[in-house]
Amino acid sequence: MSSATAAVTPVRRLRRRSPGHTLTRTSGLSLGIAVTWFSLLVLIPLSALVVTAAGGGWDAYASTLTSPQAWAAIRLTVGQSVVVTLVNIVIGTVIAWVLVRDRFFGKRALDVVIDIPFALPTIVAGLVLLSLYGPNSPLGLHWANTERAVTLALAFVTLPFIVRTVQPVLEELDTDVEEAAASLGATGLTTFRRVILPSLVPAIAAGAALSFARAISEYGSLVLLSGNLPFRTEVVSVRVLSFIEGGNTAAAAALASIMLFVALVVIVALDLLQRRVSRRG
Amino acid sequence: MSIEINNVTKTWGDFVALDDVTVSLPTGQLTALLGPSGGGKSTLLRVIAGLETADTGTVSIEGVDATGLPAQKRNVGFVFQHYAVFKHMTVAKNVAFGLEIRKKPKEQVAARVEELLKLVHLSQFGHRLPAQLSGGQRQRMALARALAVEPSVLLLDEPFGALDAKVRKELRDWLRRLHDEVPVTTVFVTHDQEEAMEVADEIVVINEGRVEQVGTPDELYETPANDFVMSFLGDVTQIAGVSLRPHDVDVSTTPILAGSTEGTISRLLKVGFEVRLNVLTVAGDDVHVVLSRAEARSLDLREGSTVWVTAAPGAAVVPSMRFAG
Numbered sequence: 001m002s003s004a005t006a007a008v009t010p011v012r013r014l015r016r017r018s019p020g021h022t023l024t025r026t027s028g029l030s031l032g033i034a035v036t037w038f039s040l041l042v043l044i045p046l047s048a049l050v051v052t053a054a055g056g057g058w059d060a061y062a063s064t065l066t067s068p069q070a071w072a073a074i075r076l077t078v079g080q081s082v083v084v085t086l087v088n089i090v091i092g093t094v095i096a097w098v099l100v101r102d103r104f105f106g107k108r109a110l111d112v113v114i115d116i117p118f119a120l121p122t123i124v125a126g127l128v129l130l131s132l133y134g135p136n137s138p139l140g141l142h143w144a145n146t147e148r149a150v151t152l153a154l155a156f157v158t159l160p161f162i163v164r165t166v167q168p169v170l171e172e173l174d175t176d177v178e179e180a181a182a183s184l185g186a187t188g189l190t191t192f193r194r195v196i197l198p199s200l201v202p203a204i205a206a207g208a209a210l211s212f213a214r215a216i217s218e219y220g221s222l223v224l225l226s227g228n229l230p231f232r233t234e235v236v237s238v239r240v241l242s243f244i245e246g247g248n249t250a251a252a253a254a255l256a257s258i259m260l261f262v263a264l265v266v267i268v269a270l271d272l273l274q275r276r277v278s279r280r281g
Numbered sequence: 282m283s284i285e286i287n288n289v290t291k292t293w294g295d296f297v298a299l300d301d302v303t304v305s306l307p308t309g310q311l312t313a314l315l316g317p318s319g320g321g322k323s324t325l326l327r328v329i330a331g332l333e334t335a336d337t338g339t340v341s342i343e344g345v346d347a348t349g350l351p352a353q354k355r356n357v358g359f360v361f362q363h364y365a366v367f368k369h370m371t372v373a374k375n376v377a378f379g380l381e382i383r384k385k386p387k388e389q390v391a392a393r394v395e396e397l398l399k400l401v402h403l404s405q406f407g408h409r410l411p412a413q414l415s416g417g418q419r420q421r422m423a424l425a426r427a428l429a430v431e432p433s434v435l436l437l438d439e440p441f442g443a444l445d446a447k448v449r450k451e452l453r454d455w456l457r458r459l460h461d462e463v464p465v466t467t468v469f470v471t472h473d474q475e476e477a478m479e480v481a482d483e484i485v486v487i488n489e490g491r492v493e494q495v496g497t498p499d500e501l502y503e504t505p506a507n508d509f510v511m512s513f514l515g516d517v518t519q520i521a522g523v524s525l526r527p528h529d530v531d532v533s534t535t536p537i538l539a540g541s542t543e544g545t546i547s548r549l550l551k552v553g554f555e556v557r558l559n560v561l562t563v564a565g566d567d568v569h570v571v572l573s574r575a576e577a578r579s580l581d582l583r584e585g586s587t588v589w590v591t592a593a594p595g596a597a598v599v600p601s602m603r604f605a606g
Contacts, residue, residue, distance in 0.1 A: 179332050180365040182352040184379035184430055198369040
């Protein structure tokens with residue numbers, strides 16, 4: 001590059017094709033910072049985890065996986081996370097709809113309160129749930145130490161995600177599109193299914209990914225209420241902790257790496273769905 | 282008459298959008314609802330479509346009382362100012378929407394969509410997404426979508442309002458030709474008098490929730506019912522308590538014209554083929570006059586000349602608002 005001005009056009013044209021070779025000094029610097037930060041915080045610890053897990057060899061993996069207790073924890077965690085995410089898809093969309101489209105007393109307050117499960121320290125969330133659904137439940141619902149306690153705690157902490165991803169998209173949606181559908185003869189239900197829902201799918205998918213990721217990693221809110229009973233209410237994060245407390249780091253790492261894999265699969269799947277839909281619209 | 286509107290009133294709180302409106306819109310014609318923004322013309326269109334319900338009054342479409350019918354059952358096609366496209370559907374799917382809802386056989390839908398896309402010159406774009414079209418193309422797609430269900434009336438709400446001037450003009454001419462090809466009763470809302478005059482068979486002038494006048498473009502221009510209609514449809518000037526068009530003012534350099542008023546040319550401007558004068562009369566009026574270059578030359582007019590002005594014989598004249606109150 002002999003002169004700066006001469007370089008401008010080819011650089012621009014090239015950048016679209018291969019972003020790797022044509023960074024300016026500033027963008028090179030910021031990319032460097034981003035990658036270093038991300039590596040220190042995420043990539044290196046994750047690789048260390050995988051290395052530790054692999055250090056035990058296949059045997060450690062096999063024995064961890066075939067251990068009925070660990071397997072039960074994985075089943076419970078992934079199963080409940082899926083259930084809670086599905087529930088959130090419906091309820092979260094409904095709440096977002098109500099917040100955007102309806103007018104009622106206390107709407108502003110509800111809009112603020114939605115974030116509380118997200119903002120509370122998770123152990124406090126656990127306490128809240130325990131006081132309402134625990135042994136001294138004023139409602140007469142004694143869900144402590146049952147699988148329901150896990151569902152409840154996960155539903156509590158993941159509630160805001162889909163509400164908050166769908167809400168802005170719904171606000172942006174033009175009502176004249178619905179009026180156009182109506183004047184073409186579509187009923188309210190048909191309009192929702194064929195016109196509104198497709199526009200919400202990317203937001204719902206994004207919210208579902210966050211909700212699922214949060215659910216499989218949850219610890220604080222459910223330790224109090226679930227009782228951590230092996231085979232019944234013990235989730236993966238609790239199992240990992242017990243492995244570590246028992247000095248079995250390799251098994252802990254093996255179990256953790258399996259969850260890492262599950263998280264990756266779900267997030268990539270939802271991302272693909274989102275891309276597919278948003279490419280269409 | 283295709284659309285009969287009787288004593289329709291619509292209010293939002295204190296704001297009266299439509300004030301006891303009664304008007305009939307003719308079958309098979311292209312009618313413009315013309316008026317300033319906020320005058321109630323869009324509300325009237327939405328009441329016809331069933332997108333708003335009138336507080337009082339009745340609407341009938343093709344002889345059927347539609348007052349209580351929801352938008353879905355009125356069989357009207359509606360085109361919105363901002364296109365209201367279904368973003369996630371291809372152009373062809375957008376157009377097919379109304380037909381698919383009616384559960385028409387697939388081949389029939391495909392054939393009709395193809396026919397409509399051809400009509401709106403979008404045959405090549407059927408597989409594209411609306412985001413890949415220009416504004417004008419999107420509006421043509423919206424028009425095809427509305428026509429697909431063979432509506433008894435087609436309603437367009439400021440259909441070209443979001444487009445730039447050049448495309449606007451093209452689409453305007455094209456809408457006129459389309460209407461001659463597909464003579465469905467069409468009503469469109471506009472605040473652009475030139476658009477209404479060029480395209481419409483009949484114009485309904487609406488202001489402050491009331492119908493000011495109904496007539497052909499010529500009738501409205503030649504015999505405006507009042508000062509508002511006159512000033513909305515073109516330039517207006519005042520001489521001695523009457524409003525008239527600047528090109529309907531006769532100018533002479535001697536007081537030979539009966540009832541003429543004396544004045545001085547305060548400003549003379551030559552723009553293209555016309556000459557624009559400001560004449561300050563002795564009565565204190567600032568009269569605008571438009572002459573051809575030839576007329577101005579033959580009278581040898583210049584700034585400061587004394588002239589006599591009056592309404593030309595046969596000119597459209599209405600009492601001006603200042604005097605009529």
